[in-house]
Amino acid sequence: MTELRGFYTLWLREVKRYLRDRTRIVSSFVQPLLWLVIFGVGIGASLRGGVQIPGITYQHLIFPGIVGQTLLFTSMFMGISVIWDKEFGFMKEILVAPISRFSIFLGKMVGDSTDALIQGIIVLVLGLALGVNIDPVTFLASLPVMLLITFGLVSIGLTIASFMGSLESFGAIQSFINLPLFFLSGALFQLQLLPDWMQTVSRANPLTYGIDALRSILLGGAWQPFQVQPLFVDIAVVGVFDLAMIAIGTWAFTRMK
Amino acid sequence: MPNIIETFKLTRSFNSLTAVDQLDIAVEAGEVFALLGPNGAGKTTTISMLCTILKPTSGTAKVNGFDIVKEATQVRKSIGIVFQDPSVDDRLTGRENLYMHANLYGVPPGDQKNRIDRILKLVELEDRADDILRTYSGGMRRRLELARGLIHYPKVLFLDEPTLGLDPQTREHIWAYVRELKETHDITVMLTTHYMDEADKLSDRIAIMDYGKIIALDTSAKLKDTLEGDVIVVKAADLDAVSALVAEKMGLKQSRIVDDMLEITVRQGRSVLPRVVETATANGVFIESISLREPNLEDVFLHYTGRMIRADSGREPHGIAAIQRRKIR
Numbered sequence: 001m002t003e004l005r006g007f008y009t010l011w012l013r014e015v016k017r018y019l020r021d022r023t024r025i026v027s028s029f030v031q032p033l034l035w036l037v038i039f040g041v042g043i044g045a046s047l048r049g050g051v052q053i054p055g056i057t058y059q060h061l062i063f064p065g066i067v068g069q070t071l072l073f074t075s076m077f078m079g080i081s082v083i084w085d086k087e088f089g090f091m092k093e094i095l096v097a098p099i100s101r102f103s104i105f106l107g108k109m110v111g112d113s114t115d116a117l118i119q120g121i122i123v124l125v126l127g128l129a130l131g132v133n134i135d136p137v138t139f140l141a142s143l144p145v146m147l148l149i150t151f152g153l154v155s156i157g158l159t160i161a162s163f164m165g166s167l168e169s170f171g172a173i174q175s176f177i178n179l180p181l182f183f184l185s186g187a188l189f190q191l192q193l194l195p196d197w198m199q200t201v202s203r204a205n206p207l208t209y210g211i212d213a214l215r216s217i218l219l220g221g222a223w224q225p226f227q228v229q230p231l232f233v234d235i236a237v238v239g240v241f242d243l244a245m246i247a248i249g250t251w252a253f254t255r256m257k
Numbered sequence: 258m259p260n261i262i263e264t265f266k267l268t269r270s271f272n273s274l275t276a277v278d279q280l281d282i283a284v285e286a287g288e289v290f291a292l293l294g295p296n297g298a299g300k301t302t303t304i305s306m307l308c309t310i311l312k313p314t315s316g317t318a319k320v321n322g323f324d325i326v327k328e329a330t331q332v333r334k335s336i337g338i339v340f341q342d343p344s345v346d347d348r349l350t351g352r353e354n355l356y357m358h359a360n361l362y363g364v365p366p367g368d369q370k371n372r373i374d375r376i377l378k379l380v381e382l383e384d385r386a387d388d389i390l391r392t393y394s395g396g397m398r399r400r401l402e403l404a405r406g407l408i409h410y411p412k413v414l415f416l417d418e419p420t421l422g423l424d425p426q427t428r429e430h431i432w433a434y435v436r437e438l439k440e441t442h443d444i445t446v447m448l449t450t451h452y453m454d455e456a457d458k459l460s461d462r463i464a465i466m467d468y469g470k471i472i473a474l475d476t477s478a479k480l481k482d483t484l485e486g487d488v489i490v491v492k493a494a495d496l497d498a499v500s501a502l503v504a505e506k507m508g509l510k511q512s513r514i515v516d517d518m519l520e521i522t523v524r525q526g527r528s529v530l531p532r533v534v535e536t537a538t539a540n541g542v543f544i545e546s547i548s549l550r551e552p553n554l555e556d557v558f559l560h561y562t563g564r565m566i567r568a569d570s571g572r573e574p575h576g577i578a579a580i581q582r583r584k585i586r
Binding site for chain 1: 310333338340342343345356357405
């Protein structure tokens with residue numbers, strides 16, 4: 001019971017801090033908007049014959065990819081909260097509390113994932129404004145999948161941050177991971193059209209399955225023939241990845257002093 | 258009174274440096290116990306081990322009957338800690354910080370509101386409780402941390418340099434709270450400080466610590482008694498001359514220069530003082546002023562170590578230094 005309340009209070013803290021940070025919320029619109037409008041329209045126009053999926057424009061194709069990108073970038077960025085907490089001393093207050101490191105990690109992780117999910121929802125709404133067809137059922141169905149994607153990614157961010165001593169080093173490591181994961185996730189391409197080596201690498205990227213799952217939900221039947229894997233396989237892969245990352249993150253928090 | 262804290266050859270080394278060296282102390286339930294010493298004496302390392310933040314290199318200790326190595330969780334439930342550096346969440350309100358702490362320490366939800374309201378009143382923060390911490394002054398944050406350390410009704414409260422960097426008025430306030438706590442709660446307080454006056458005014462017993470060892474341990478009054486004497490304070494243009502003179506002509510060898518004054522430790526200061534003036538005048542050394550005072554803890558420290566304790570001014574660090582200080586250790 002104590003563990004559960006500890007988890008809850010740490011979750012609540014992350015969400016409260018996020019919701020009070022207006023600039024972070026407002027600025028979260030900008031990047032996805034640029035990708036969708038400028039990159040989406042620009043590349044779409046240069047693909048003369050359009051994409052090879054009937055009924056789907058390039059902008060629509062990358063829309064789930066940009067949702068995935070937002071989840072990736074914000075989730076990884078959340079690790080910064082660990083560095084702040086170390087820097088400003090608050091981490092000590094948490095670490096000496098009589099609750100397990102597993103609860104501490106989980107509270108922070110689920111809290112940060114909730115924040116990343118809110119960012120993802122903002123992009124969904126943005127898509128709606130850009131003419132992507134999202135009905136209420138699709139909207140609701142995409143939420144748990146988005147949350148599932150964030151768990152593993154936030155765990156990576158928190159794990160890295162627990163080893164890092166400064167904001168600068170965290171930023172440097174982060175950019176090493178973010179872009180490869182993003183470019184090799186099929187977020188901007190249709191996986192089947194890529195050369196073999198790139199397909200192989202992309203298939204080893206857990207985010208590929210997350211974005212594939214989002215496409216299956218958001219693009220509906222039109223995406224069916226082009227799926228990397230069926231929806232349930234995507235979800236299983238992401239779930240297993242999450243569990244592994246949570247285990248590693250808990251270990252990382254256990255050794256933190 | 259039973260001992261609520263007991264250490265058994267408690268030792269902690271960092272590489273070749275022994276920060277705490279085979280410490281054996283016993284703190285009785287209900288007392289305010291001060292670890293007094295200069296920076297780097299091993300005070301914070303000692304407290305960190307007792308709070309289960311650091312593992313001892315060898316030896317162990319018991320806090321509230323629980324072993325700090327084998328029963329760390331039980332120890333953590335029994336103690337409250339006010340760290341040397343700030344450790345509050347400055348994006349949350351005071352009340353939110355307290356609720357979070359209550360939840361982390363398993364305070365029953367039904368009791369939380371009541372306890373938090375009462376503790377806020379004790380530290381006089383009830384009016385500001387719903388403001389974000391960023392708007393608090395340093396002293397207010399300190400009071401909130403003190404309040405936070407008490408929410409879960411700990412048996413022992415550890416205060417690591419509780420008034421470091423605070424202005425004199427706020428320091429007096431914090432001392433008043435700690436004294437009030439001791440009266441109203443059934444609590445033992447262990448504090449570290451390098452302020453003499455803090456140890457003197459606040460604690461029942463003082464352990465003087467230097468290079469990881471306890472070099473003297475008693476009540477403030479008894480520690481001062483060990484000096485068996487008074488201190489004559491002389492102001493003069495040539496202090497070295499006065500020092501040489503009293504040593505040669507009067508046999509007063511215990512003197513040193515502190516803040517442009519010569520301090521001479523003597524027995525029966527009242528009768529020695531006029532002789533000092535006479536001797537100086539007879540030998541053509543001019544004394545501007547002279548006074549007599551009782552020995553203080555600074556003198557005690559000097560007596561045992563041959564050094565002064567005032568290693569730093571204890572002023573509030575600003576800018577980068579403040580951020581650096583806050584870093585987790």
